[in-house]
Amino acid sequence: xxxxxxxxxxxxxxxxxxxxxxxxxxxxxxxxxxxxxxxxxxxxxxxxxxxxxxxxxxxxxxxxxxxxxxxxxxxxxxxxxxxxxxxxxxxxxxxxxxxxxxxxxxxxxxxxxxxxxxxxxxxxxxxxxxxxxxxxxxxxxxxxxxxxxxxxxxxxxxxxxxxxxxxxxxxxxxxxxxxxxxxxxxxxxxxxxxxxxxxxxxxxxxxx
Amino acid sequence: xxxxxxxxxxxxxxxxxxxxxxxxxxxxxxxxxxxxxxxxxxxxxxxxxxxxxxxxxxxxxxxxxxxxxxxxxxxxxxxxxxxxxxxxxxxxxxxxxxxxxxxxxxxxxxxxxxxxxxxxxxxxxxxxxxxxxxxxxxxxxxxxxxxxxxxxxxxxxxxxxxxxxxxxxxxxxxxxxxxxxxxxxxxxxxxxxxxxxxxxxxxxxxxxxxxxxxxxxxxxxxxxxxxxxxxxxxxxxxxxxxxxxxxxxxxxx
Amino acid sequence: xxxxxxxxxxxxxxxxxxxxxxxxxxxxxxxxxxxxxxxxxxxxxxxxxxxxxxxxxxxxxxxxxxxxxxxxxxxxxxxxxxxxxxxxxxxxxxxxxxxxxxxxxxxxxxxxxxxxxxxxxxxxxxxxxxxxxxxxxxxxxxxxxxxxxxxxxxxxxxxxxxxxxxxxxxxxxxxxxxxxxxxxxxxxxxxxxxxxxxxxxxxxxxxxxxxxxxxxxxxxxxxxx
Numbered sequence: 001x002x003x004x005x006x007x008x009x010x011x012x013x014x015x016x017x018x019x020x021x022x023x024x025x026x027x028x029x030x031x032x033x034x035x036x037x038x039x040x041x042x043x044x045x046x047x048x049x050x051x052x053x054x055x056x057x058x059x060x061x062x063x064x065x066x067x068x069x070x071x072x073x074x075x076x077x078x079x080x081x082x083x084x085x086x087x088x089x090x091x092x093x094x095x096x097x098x099x100x101x102x103x104x105x106x107x108x109x110x111x112x113x114x115x116x117x118x119x120x121x122x123x124x125x126x127x128x129x130x131x132x133x134x135x136x137x138x139x140x141x142x143x144x145x146x147x148x149x150x151x152x153x154x155x156x157x158x159x160x161x162x163x164x165x166x167x168x169x170x171x172x173x174x175x176x177x178x179x180x181x182x183x184x185x186x187x188x189x190x191x192x193x194x195x196x197x198x199x200x201x202x203x204x205x206x207x208x
Numbered sequence: 209x210x211x212x213x214x215x216x217x218x219x220x221x222x223x224x225x226x227x228x229x230x231x232x233x234x235x236x237x238x239x240x241x242x243x244x245x246x247x248x249x250x251x252x253x254x255x256x257x258x259x260x261x262x263x264x265x266x267x268x269x270x271x272x273x274x275x276x277x278x279x280x281x282x283x284x285x286x287x288x289x290x291x292x293x294x295x296x297x298x299x300x301x302x303x304x305x306x307x308x309x310x311x312x313x314x315x316x317x318x319x320x321x322x323x324x325x326x327x328x329x330x331x332x333x334x335x336x337x338x339x340x341x342x343x344x345x346x347x348x349x350x351x352x353x354x355x356x357x358x359x360x361x362x363x364x365x366x367x368x369x370x371x372x373x374x375x376x377x378x379x380x381x382x383x384x385x386x387x388x389x390x391x392x393x394x395x396x397x398x399x400x401x402x403x404x405x406x407x408x409x410x411x412x413x414x415x416x417x418x419x420x421x422x423x424x425x426x427x428x429x430x431x432x433x434x435x436x437x438x439x440x441x442x443x444x445x446x447x448x449x450x451x452x453x454x455x456x457x458x459x460x461x
Numbered sequence: 462x463x464x465x466x467x468x469x470x471x472x473x474x475x476x477x478x479x480x481x482x483x484x485x486x487x488x489x490x491x492x493x494x495x496x497x498x499x500x501x502x503x504x505x506x507x508x509x510x511x512x513x514x515x516x517x518x519x520x521x522x523x524x525x526x527x528x529x530x531x532x533x534x535x536x537x538x539x540x541x542x543x544x545x546x547x548x549x550x551x552x553x554x555x556x557x558x559x560x561x562x563x564x565x566x567x568x569x570x571x572x573x574x575x576x577x578x579x580x581x582x583x584x585x586x587x588x589x590x591x592x593x594x595x596x597x598x599x600x601x602x603x604x605x606x607x608x609x610x611x612x613x614x615x616x617x618x619x620x621x622x623x624x625x626x627x628x629x630x631x632x633x634x635x636x637x638x639x640x641x642x643x644x645x646x647x648x649x650x651x652x653x654x655x656x657x658x659x660x661x662x663x664x665x666x667x668x669x670x671x672x673x674x675x676x677x678x679x680x681x682x683x684x685x686x
Contacts, residue, residue, distance in 0.1 A: 346633045352618070353629065354628075357621060357622050381665070382637055
């Protein structure tokens with residue numbers, strides 16, 4: 001049995017003094033994919049952010065690769081978190097955005113911005129100011145980080161948003177390839193998607 | 209190990225009941241020192257040969273000013289505990305102290321102004337100490353405003369803790385800058401009766417009043433801390449029991 | 462190329478590139494600076510020579526207000542777009558990011574204002590020594606403001622009350638800069654070389670350079686939850 005890439009033990013989470021989830025435990029190992037489903041406001045994003053280390057749980061423990069999530073800097077090489085907001089600077093081009101990230105991140109990325117944007121079908125728009133891109137294109141630039149960095153755990157919050165059919169298919173393929181490489185995925189989405197591997201589903205809200 | 213010890217003694221429930229006992233014990237000393245200090249200030253202390261009776265406001269002004277700094281030092285200690293060890297109780301202490309510190313600073317400004325009026329003829333001069341106190345008041349206001357601006361209680365506490373630490377670094381700089389600046393202006397100053405040897409009859413009430421003010425601060429601060437503890441632990445059994453038993457007591461009365 | 466660490470270079474370049482693509486942003490602090498200056502002749506009594514005698518102080522005050530207000534935009538866009546979060550999660554050294562942001566901010570607002578003070582001071586009939594001292598103190602002081610202000614800007618980013626809260630928090634800390642900056646210029650106008658004031662401003666700058674970026678990094682971490 002391989003070590004779990006992500007292990008969550010009895011966490012309780014609250015957002016602005018409101019309890020969102022209580023005593024949640026789960027674990028995800030290499031090659032496994034976990035889906036958090038539920039309507040808006042059910043707590044999917046809060047849980048994902050806790051898994052990413054952006055929120056401290058009230059109690060319990062979130063551990064990635066057997067390393068307690070306390071200091072994000074030391075565990076940043078173990079995951080890529082794609083949240084709701086793409087974090088792109090509107091006045092800069094997608095390539096400039098990704099190059100900046102490449103230069104400041106530790107550890108350094110394994111693929112460069114040009115090749116990644118090419119793979120995602122953005123070769124022609126990689127020098128255009130991001131403000132002029134469509135929502136779907138911006139989402140694809142956001143997903144570029146999945147290919148740029150070599151991280152075993154992918155935390156995806158509604159990644160299919162604004163993607164057209166072919167882009168959605170491409171993302172599904174990316175997820176499949178990641179799982180084949182023994183990576184792990186935790187995915188929050190209310191959309192239906194195709195996946196070669198078995199998807200474990202957690203339906204939210206988990207507390208009444 | 210240090211962290212464990214700290215967390216045990218800073219347990220909110222233990223501190224709550226400890227502070228209740230402490231508050232009860234402190235009331236009598238507070239009343240005693242206040243009365244003793246006031247008698248000393250208003251009757252026993254001899255008239256100042258320069259300022260007559262009006263100097264007696266000093267017995268409120270000096271303790272207020274001293275407390276405005278003392279409260280900030282407490283906040284600084286709580287801020288360090290919050291930032292480094294994430295102790296919940298220190299977050300509550302920080303939030304409890306801020307308005308009290310602002311009140312003492314405000315009181316120091318008002319009484320300082322009143323003290324100066326007979327001497328300067330105006331209600332305000334840009335004197336070194338008063339100006340420093342005024343800037344301190346703005347710093348307190350800023351920290352209080354920051355508490356209210358952030359929704360999540362714990363993030364707000366951490367933000368204010370950082371603000372307090374930044375303030376702590378800057379306050380000495382501000383203090384000495386303002387002092388330097390005031391020497392350029394050669395204005396009148398609100399000074400303590402600063403003769404090298406101050407008459408004992410004048411000094412003792414001052415010390416007693418300072419103690420009285422400090423006791424008052426502790427009692428009020430503990431009350432605010434208890435409110436904070438009830439808020440932080442509001443989902444726990446012990447707080448729920450506390451609330452229901454208090455409501456029952458009131459109902460029975 | 463430059464002696465700074467790579468993260469600082471990249472962050473500063475990003476700030477500059479971002480701003481120069483939208484150049485109107487550079488002019489707002491400058492225009493505000495001159496606008497505030499212009500208020501004073503309307504406000505103070507028309508005693509002959511009065512305005513020119515307090516000109517250095519007014520220039521310094523106007524610069525202080527303009528720079529304080531411009532601090533609000535430092536982290537606003539990155540926080541709102543989620544970029545700050547991504548930068549943090551990517552393992553970037555936030556202390557260096559803080560320095561880069563401060564340097565970028567200084568180049569965009571503090572430095573232009575300091576340079577603009579030269580022709581403005583000249584128009585206000587200040588002597589040569591005063592002009593140089595004014596520009597130098599503004600450069601040094603505004604650099605300190607960019608550093609210290611960045612930490613408070615990061616702390617208050619995106620909050621309601623926004624800019625006003627930021628200014629309320631930063632102005633008390635900028636008072637020493639104002640005191641020594643304008644005093645230096647005033648002494649210079651009397652023909653005295655303001656050594657003490659310049660040493661102090663230099664000291665404050667070094668202090669903020671060593672302490673503020675750490676505070677900025679902490680502030681970012683705190684606000685990102």
